[in-house]
Amino acid sequence: xxxxxxxxxxxxxxxxxxxxxxxxxxxxxxxxxxxxxxxxxxxxxxxxxxxxxxxxxxxxxxxxxxxxxxxxxxxxxxxxxxxxxxxxxxxxxxxxxxxxxxxxxxxxxxxxxxxxxxxxxxxxxxxxxxxxxxxxxxxxxxxxxxxxxxxxxxxxxxxxxxxxxxxxxxxxxxxxxxxxxxxxxxxxxxxxxxxxxxxxxxxxxxxxxxxxxxxxxxxxxxxxxxxxxxxx
Numbered sequence: 013x014x015x016x017x018x019x020x021x022x023x024x025x026x027x028x029x030x031x032x033x034x035x036x037x038x039x040x041x042x043x044x045x046x047x048x049x050x051x052x053x054x055x056x057x058x059x060x061x062x063x064x065x066x067x068x069x070x071x072x073x074x075x076x077x078x079x080x081x082x083x084x085x086x087x088x089x090x091x092x093x094x095x096x097x098x099x100x101x102x103x104x105x106x107x108x109x110x111x112x113x114x115x116x117x118x119x120x121x122x123x124x125x126x127x128x129x130x131x132x133x134x135x136x137x138x139x140x141x142x143x144x145x146x147x148x149x150x151x152x153x154x155x156x157x158x159x160x161x162x163x164x165x166x167x168x169x170x171x172x173x174x175x176x177x178x179x180x181x182x183x184x185x186x187x188x189x190x191x192x193x194x195x196x197x198x199x200x201x202x203x204x205x206x207x208x209x210x211x212x213x214x215x216x217x218x219x220x221x222x223x224x225x226x227x228x229x230x231x232x233x234x235x236x237x238x239x240x241x242x243x244x
Contacts, residue, residue: 014040014063014174014206019072021058032058033069034229043204045197047216049235050226056210059226060176063208064097065089076174094123098167100196100209102179104159106151106166112158113138113147116165123170130169137165141195157188164195168203175200177209186215193219 021033032055040046050056061067062074065081074081076096084092093099106115116138117130125133138144141161151159160180167175177196181189197219200207209216217223217235225236 013042013077014038014208015073015075016059016063017073019059019062019074020070021055021062021067022070031055031229033062033226035072036226036229036231038224038231040206040208042206043201044222045200045207045209045220046222046224047220048208048210048224048226049212050210054226055229056226057178060178060208060210063174064099064176065092094119095170096173098170098172098175098205100160100163100167100175100177100180102182104151104163104183106159106162108152109150111148111150112143112154112162112165115151115162116169118166119170134165134169137169138162140168140199141165155188156183157185157191160184160188160192161195164192164199168199171203173205175205175207177207177211179211180209181211181213181216189213190215190219 016036016038019033019036023030023032036059048056048059058067062069065084068082113131113134116134117127120130120133121127135144135147138147141164143158143161143165146154146158151162180196181192184192193216196207196209223234225232225234227236
C-alpha cells in the first residue's frame with residue numbers, strides 16, 4: 013500500500029509561497045487504480061514526485077509497503093524507483109531510432125540485466141500491450157497510442173509493485189485514451205498493483221476505482237464540479 017499522511021510540500025518563488033501540497037492524506041491499496049484530478053499548477057505532479065521519492069516532503073509522512081520513504085538513503089531511493097516503481101509519462105520519453113523492444117528493456121538493463129535477458133523479460137509485456145508484432149519498429153514508425161503502450165510496457169517490464177502515471181492520455185485522442193485507460197485498469201487489477209494517475213481526462217473516471225481532486229494543495233473526494241464544467 014502507498015500511504016501519505018498529512019503531507020506538505022511548499023515552494024517559494026521569492027515573492028510568495030506556493031502551497032503545492034498542503035496536508036494531503038491518501039492511501040492506495042494493491043489492485044486499486046486511483047485518479048487524481050486538478051487544474052494545471054494544482055500540485056498533482058508534485059504529489060507523484062513525492063510518491064516516487066523524487067521530492068522530499070516538508071512535513072508529513074509517505075510510506076510504501078510499510079517502508080517510510082523519508083528514512084531511505086539516496087541509494088535506497090534510487091533502488092526504490094528502479095525496482096518498485098513503474099512510471100508512465102505523458103511525453104513517453106522513448107529513445108528515438110531504437111526498437112520498441114529495446115525501449116521496453118531500458119529499466120531492466122539499467123538494473124543490471126543483460127540486453128538479451130532484458131529482451132526476454134520485456135517481450136511478454138509488449139505482447140500484453142498488443143505490440144508484439146511491432147517489436148522491431150522504432151517510435152518514429154508508430155502512432156502516439158502505440159508509443160504510449162511501449163511506455164507502459166517499459167514501466168511494467170521489471171514487474172514493479174507500484175504504478176504512477178502522469179497524464180498518460182494527455183497526447184492521445186479520445187479513442188486511444190480509452191484504450192490506454194482500460195489497459196492500465198486491467199493490468200492494475202490483474203497484478204494487484206496499487207496505481208495512482210494524475211489526469212485532466214474526465215473519461216478516466218469511468219476506468220478507475222476512486223477519484224479525488226487536488227486544488228490549492230488540498231485533496232477532496234470526487235471531481236470538483238467547477239473543474240468538470242471547465243473541462244467538459
